[in-house]
Amino acid sequence: MQDKLRQHIEKIVPLTDDEFAFVLSHFTSKKAKKRDWLIQEGKRVKHVFFVVSGLLKLVYRDELGKEFIVSFAMEDWWECDYLAYYTKTSATLSLQCLEDTEVYCLALEDYHKLCAGLQKIEHFFLEKSHRGHIGSQQRIISFLTLNAKERYEHLLKRYPALFQRVSKTLLASYLGVSRETLSRLHSPK
Amino acid sequence: MQDKLRQHIEKIVPLTDDEFAFVLSHFTSKKAKKRDWLIQEGKRVKHVFFVVSGLLKLVYRDELGKEFIVSFAMEDWWECDYLAYYTKTSATLSLQCLEDTEVYCLALEDYHKLCAGLQKIEHFFLEKSHRGHIGSQQRIISFLTLNAKERYEHLLKRYPALFQRVSKTLLASYLGVSRETLSRLHSPK
DNA sequence: CCGGGGTTGTGATCTACATCACAGATACAT
DNA sequence: ATGTATCTGTGATGTAGATCACAACCCCGG
Incomplete structure (x- = not known):
């Protein structure tokens, strides 16, 4: 399970064993069940989560x-x-498990300590943040330029695995269409 | 003009004179006229720009x-x-001046050198990237949850200055509605 | 000072998508 | 097993917003 995190980080910055031990010491791990909440609207957000x-x-x-x-x-x-x-x-958002889930948790002060203690990891987070930002920007572009069907096909192509794992209702909500409309997109008229 | 950049950075990380001189040495500056392009679709993107x-x-x-x-x-x-x-x-996007514009330009390798040479600045960029990401996420939420009129009012409240500076046609394009619809939002029905 | 390009409002019409309503299917808990 | 909730498809109808079309405007350049 630690390997997951290490491999993930090492896709961007290589780490020695000692460095990874240092990184890992700032995280806690947690198991949660389907329907459990990791973040609830209105409550404080203690951790950022890495999904194992x-x-x-x-x-x-x-x-x-x-x-x-x-x-x-x-x-x-x-x-x-x-x-x-x-x-x-x-929190203005909530984070809920759709399946039983295993995560690593990083508290804000541990995040700061970690970055202060190991420059590489700050670089890693910067890289991650860029990619996240780019991803969001592309989602914005898809809202500006695509209709419901096109957004659906786009998602299907990008994350085919999702369609096995989440209900159409949830997909519709992600795409910004009603579930009825999404349902009709399969068999177009 | 340098002061603009320095003040901007110092909102997040304080710098000594020497440090700022080091930072500045990685940038070039550029003036561009209304209608000039800083990035053109299809061409390489040499710089990230800070708008003075x-x-x-x-x-x-x-x-x-x-x-x-x-x-x-x-x-x-x-x-x-x-x-x-x-x-x-x-580039898949283009960046064009709507007014005469003054920018600082940072090439990718200078960006890497700068981060390597001064950890503070990497921290600054990380902070900026987070905020950018958060901003994009909120724009996504506005597409999911608001109709044209609500998005318009939201923008109006957040960036009133924009409305003096850009045409309705451009605002409509940003909001993802036709300019006719945007026009009708003022005098509802 | 005149002409043309970009900007804005507003009407008429069209359409993508929402909403409501129902029914069969599937999964989940007691 | 048995009921209950959640999912999915599909019809009927309503509506926000697109598109097309035109007229008045302003502003800038020659």
Whole structure:
């Protein structure tokens, strides 16, 4: 299980055994069951999570209680309500397990200590953050330029594995269409 | 003009005179006129830009030639086609001046040298990247949860200054609605 | 000072998608 | 096993917003 994290980091920065031990000492690990919450709207966000196994949804809930999926987090993903985490405010998003899930948890002060103690890891996080930013930008472009069907096909091509693991209802919510419309996209008229 | 950049960085990390001189030595500066391009689709992206003064649009153009505004960049903003920049591939986005503009330019290898030579600045970039990522995530949420009118009002509240500086046509493109619809939002029905 | 390109409003029409409503299927808990 | 909730498809209908079309405007360059 540690190997997952190490391999993940080493895709970007190589680490000695000692360095990885140092990194690992800043994390705690946690197992959660389907339907458990790792972040709850309104509460403080203590950790950023690295997903070792399982699947989660990051959701925003509007005033009417309607739920929107901001992102899915699968193996090897980092997930958090970053705004709440970095600014130490209460969560506006929630993070819930869609399957039994295993994560590493990193508290904000441990994150700072880790970066201060090992420059490489700050570089790693910078790299990760860039990629996350680029990914979000592309999702924005897909909202600007594509219709429901195109967004659906785009997602299907990019993450075929998702379709085995999450309900159409959730996919629809991620794509920003109603589940009825998504359902009709398969067999177009 | 240097002061702009220094003050901007020092909002996040304090610098000595020597450190700032070191930072500045990695940048070049450039003036561009309204309608000039800093990044052109299909070409290589040599620099990331820090906007000292002026205003730019970052645009995506679809197969039909229709233009979509990914973001505006005003004073104190960093802008780039980050994907193309970091991966040294050719641009899928374009960056064009909407006003006469003054920027600092940072080439990728200078960026790496700068980070390697001064840890503080890597920390600064990491912080900036986080904020950018958070901002994009909120824009995604606005696409998922708000209709055209709500997105418009949201933008109006957040960046009132923009409305004095850019045409409704461009705003509509940023918001993902047609300019006719945007126009009708003022005087509802 | 005149002409043309970009900007804005507004009407008429069209369409993608939402919403509501129902029914069969599947999974989950007691 | 048996009921209950959650998922999925599909019809009927409503609506936000796109598209097309035109007229008035402003601003800049020659």
